[in-house]
Amino acid sequence: SYGHVRDLPSKDGSVKPDEDFAMDWEIDPKASKRMSEIAEAAKRSDRVILATDPDREGEAISWHVLDILTKKRVLKDKAVERVTFNAITKSAVLEAMAAPRQLDMELVEAYLARRALDYLVGFTLSPVLWRKLPGARSAGRVQSVALRIVVDRELEIERFKAQEYWSVEADLNADSPPFTARLVKHEGKRIQRLDIKDEATAQAARAAIAASPLTIRSIEKKPIKRSPAPPFTTSTLQQEAARKLGFNAQRTMQAAQKLYEGVDENGGLITYMRTDGVQTTPEGLAQAREVIADRFGPAFVPSEPRYYKAKAKNAQEAHEAIRPTNIARHPDSLRLDGDLQRLYELIWKRMVASQMESARLDRTTVEIETPDGQTGLRATGQVVTFDGFLAVYEEGRDERQKGAESEEDDDSSRLPALKEGAIAKVDAIRTDQHFTEPPPRYSEATLVKKLEELGIGRPSTYASILTTLRDRGYVRMDKNRFIPEDNGRLVTAFLEQFFGRWVQYDF
Known part of the structure; x- marks a missing residue:
């Protein structure tokens, strides 16, 4: 058909x-x-x-x-x-x-209920828009809410007031290779990232570090495990292809469709690509475990297969996750067109990684203090002791708001071997001025993620919703970010004012 x-x-x-x-x-x-x-x-x-x-x-x-x-x-x-x-x-x-x-x-x-609702919303609202707002093209049950998300974020950015904050870091050595520690205690009080508001406080902290001898008070080593992400659903595939390959949702789905249909008489290369299920059939699990043992060795195969559950609000989970139809078919053994090759490799790696052993890391936290306990510094680092799934794949990350707290920010560095009670000598002290930044505009990846979190749209519609917003001239793309155009903002304001219920996130 x-x-x-x-x-x-x-x-x-x-x-x-x-x-x-x-x-x-x-x-x-x-x-x-x-x-x-x-x-x-x-x-x-x-x-x-x-x-x-x-x-x-x-x-x-x-x-x-x-x-x-x-x-x-x-x-x-x-x-x-x-x-x-x-x-x-x-x-x-x-x-x-x-x-x-x-x-x-x-x-x-x-399907009939959704189609009727789409028609009724589109056909009731669009003519009103044409009459009242020249230049407005259409409204829709999902499209108008997606536009509202983009507009709301722009308003948030415009209302945002930047906050000044200062960081204080010291390069130290304790008869060891140098390492860096940041200020976490000043005048006996714990310091969070945004607490030092001005240069005077930063300089006072700097003077306090320089004036007193520093001692390593404690060294805490904690083994931690990192587990792999589940295999792809439509939404996570679109997000990750945007982060790692720079594809928009439409380009991802076109390549996935071709991989599903297959490029020669051997049939399809991946399972059905419109799905919000994260589970894998028993054959798929067995195949993945065999490939892992073969390519990486038995230490990388967990004792039991990993089973995943969907987190999305309205997940239907009727189908399994997106994976290669034959996991033994390594990306290197295929000769595909550019986009297909890169997307297949992404799907293969994600599937294989999802069935591998967790990565094991040692996270070390070193607390350094002055004798009176008034000034404190902390150095953190982590070392991977066993690669596990990281040998194949690491999930991409979206940019975060600057000034947001995160544990993992300072952990990637390695620390030298240190002893408790050792004297830490100061090699250099840095005070840096920063400003908090507004929340970032949505990219394709983060907008798809937001739609999925709110339970808006279906795996089959994400790509077309984003395309419609662009084609209608409601948004433009700048450095792969959605920026609402004036008429997009006008349409949203009009709908919120007169048809508020229809553009609620939970309508």
């Missing part, structure tokens, strides 16, 4: 709330030729198997095709079956064919 075959005509009255939400469908002109071919083929067959995609949209397409064939009277008493597979591989397709089912009407009704 090449995707959807019917839709609601874009005119008033396609959904009739007073008649139990009856809907008038129209066959897409491009699809009518294909539907005639399908009807001809159905006439000549003794059964019809509906094998559209395994999600709600796929179920809807099967329902539409079946409805059209019924109206064309080509089915008579032929058997109609629905099969779904999660990967286009010989074994997955044969397995699906062996276990046909009936259409899942609950999924179809979920």
Whole structure:
């Protein structure tokens, strides 16, 4: 069918709330030729198997095709079956064919409810916008909320007042290679990152460090474990491809679609790419464990497979996570086009890492004080003692607001071997002025993450929502960040004022 075959005509009255939400469908002109071919083929067959995609949209397409064939009277008493597979591989397709089912009407009704709501919101609001705001293009159930998120962030940035703060650091040595410690106690009081507000306080702290001898009061070593991230869902794939490969959501989904369909007669290279499930089939887990033992050795294989649970608000978890259909197919063994190769490698690494042993690190915290306990410094560092999954993959991080506290910021450095009670000599002291920064504008990765956190949209719609906002001229991209245009801000202000409930995050 090449995707959807019917839709609601874009005119008033396609959904009739007073008649139990009856809907008038129209066959897409491009699809009518294909539907005639399908009807001809159905006439000549003794059964019809509906094998559209395994999600709600796929179920809807099967329902539409079946409805059209019924109206064309080509089915008579032929058997109609629905099969779904999660990967286009010989074994997955044969397995699906062996276990046909009936259409899942609950999924179809979920689709119908969403489609009716989208139509009613779009068709009620868009004409109002056209009349009241020249230049406004459209409103939509998901699109208008996504735009509001971008506009709200811009307002937050405009209201933001920068705060001055100072950091005080010292380069020390205790008959050891040099290491750096930062001020955590001044005049007997604990100091948080933003506590030193001006240069005078910073200089007073500097003088206090320089004036007194410093002693290493305690050294605490803590073993910590880091566990891998689960394999990809649609949303995490889009986020990570944006961070690591610089792809926008649309480019990611186009490449994923090609990998799913496969590039040669060997079939699909990855499982279905519209999913919010993080679980993996038993065969997938066994394959991953075998590959890990083979490539990295038995120490990297945990005693039990790892099982993951979805965190997203409205996760449907009907499908497994996105993974290579054959995990033994290493990225180096494939010769794919640029985007496909890079995306396949990302998916392969993430899947393999998700089943590997945790990374083990030693985190060391060294407390240094003056004899009177009035001034204190702290040095932190961590050392990886066992790579575990880090041998393959580390998840990307989004930029954080400057001035936000984080434990991990100072931990990446290694500390020399030190002894408790040793005297620490000061090599240099630095006082630096900083200003807090406003929250960053959304990138594709962080906006998709926000939509998912709020339960807005579905894996199948993230890419098209972001594209619509750009195409309507409501936002522009600057250094891969969303900046609302004036008419985007106007539309949001108008909708919040007069149709507030419709652009609530939880509508």
